[in-house]
Amino acid sequence: MYDLIGDIHGHADELIQLLNALGYQEVHGVYEHPENEVIFLGDFIDRGPQIRQVLDIVRPMVNGGRALAVMGNHEFNALAFHTEHLHRKEAYLRRRDNKNIRQHSQTILQLTDKHLADSIDWFGTLPMWLDLDGLRVVHACWDDKAMATIRLARPGDDPITSDFLHAACDPEDPLFDAVEIILKGKEAELPQGQSFADKEGHIRTETRTRWYMSPLGQTWRTYALTDSIDCDAPLERSVIDSATPYPLDAKPVFVGHYWMSGSQPELLAKNVACVDYSVARGGFLCAYRWHGEQQLSNHNFFWVGKERKKGVRNQ
Numbered sequence: 001m002y003d004l005i006g007d008i009h010g011h012a013d014e015l016i017q018l019l020n021a022l023g024y025q026e027v028h029g030v031y032e033h034p035e036n037e038v039i040f041l042g043d044f045i046d047r048g049p050q051i052r053q054v055l056d057i058v059r060p061m062v063n064g065g066r067a068l069a070v071m072g073n074h075e076f077n078a079l080a081f082h083t084e085h086l087h088r089k090e091a092y093l094r095r096r097d098n099k100n101i102r103q104h105s106q107t108i109l110q111l112t113d114k115h116l117a118d119s120i121d122w123f124g125t126l127p128m129w130l131d132l133d134g135l136r137v138v139h140a141c142w143d144d145k146a147m148a149t150i151r152l153a154r155p156g157d158d159p160i161t162s163d164f165l166h167a168a169c170d171p172e173d174p175l176f177d178a179v180e181i182i183l184k185g186k187e188a189e190l191p192q193g194q195s196f197a198d199k200e201g202h203i204r205t206e207t208r209t210r211w212y213m214s215p216l217g218q219t220w221r222t223y224a225l226t227d228s229i230d231c232d233a234p235l236e237r238s239v240i241d242s243a244t245p246y247p248l249d250a251k252p253v254f255v256g257h258y259w260m261s262g263s264q265p266e267l268l269a270k271n272v273a274c275v276d277y278s279v280a281r282g283g284f285l286c287a288y289r290w291h292g293e294q295q296l297s298n299h300n301f302f303w304v305g306k307e308r309k310k311g312v313r314n315q
């Protein structure tokens with residue numbers, strides 16, 4: 001059995017509460033369970049107050065065979081933030097502008113230089129997805145075409161190279177879009193004149209989409225992966241034609257990333273579950289306990305958070 005744990009973003013207290021609620025115990029510094037393993041969905045760093053502690057829980061579990069983990073966009077961004085641009089003097093692959101510095105600042109503040117360098121090396125070893133017996137795991141979106149592009153540049157989950165990062169940070173390179181899709185999901189341009197304010201207050205004219213759903217018969221309101229879109233117009237032909245929905249009979253896929261809200265976790269589809277419920281924004285840290293089922297169930301979510309004391313289960 002696997003316990004899938006969503007984006008932690010430096011919230012170690014909630015992680016410990018959640019692991020305890022799931023029946024894990026710390027033995028010689030490593031959380032373990034007699035039968036289960038954890039799969040972490042990525043986004044361990046940035047934002048929260050206990051980034052070092054989170055890495056000190058997650059990494060020993062992975063090294064000790066008690067957990068698997070995939071890369072989140074924040075780990076990828078950190079790799080690029082700390083990799084010098086080979087062709088631009090004194091520049092890094094991820095621009096060090098105010099927005100990007102702000103997003104990563106807690107990690108830089110909380111980790112020593114050595115811990116940071118060591119963590120960055122580890123991020124480079126994380127797979128971008130897991131295709132396991134009976135289930136799939138990816139930070140934001142399962143997309144065969146994007147995965148094939150990444151696989152060409154990174155055979156067999158080899159540690160990420162400087163060449164890979166340079167290509168993935170170049171908007172002209174096919175690897176750029178592929179990594180964006182896998183780690184951040186798919187977006188579509190809203191119809192002319194439509195926009196909305198995202199959770200950080202930025203005005204956006206593109207929306208994340210429910211990439212797993214067939215776009216046929218959907219409106220912008222129902223196809224957007226946010227409840228902020230106030231538009232009942234049907235989707236444009238180009239959006240419908242470029243969609244590659246996740247087949248209803250494919251293995252269940254688990255994602256994080258989407259800052260879900262709501263009073264309790266809910267499946268996105270019978271074979272798609274998001275386990276990111278915004279612990280870094282006053283929500284809760286969420287897990288799904290998977291027993292091998294191909295049709296997922298809302299009864300298998302666990303969560304802990306500020307308002308919910310440990311071990312509250314949805315049933």
Ligand SMILES: [Mn+2]
Binds near residue numbers: 073074139258
């Ligand atoms: Mn994310």
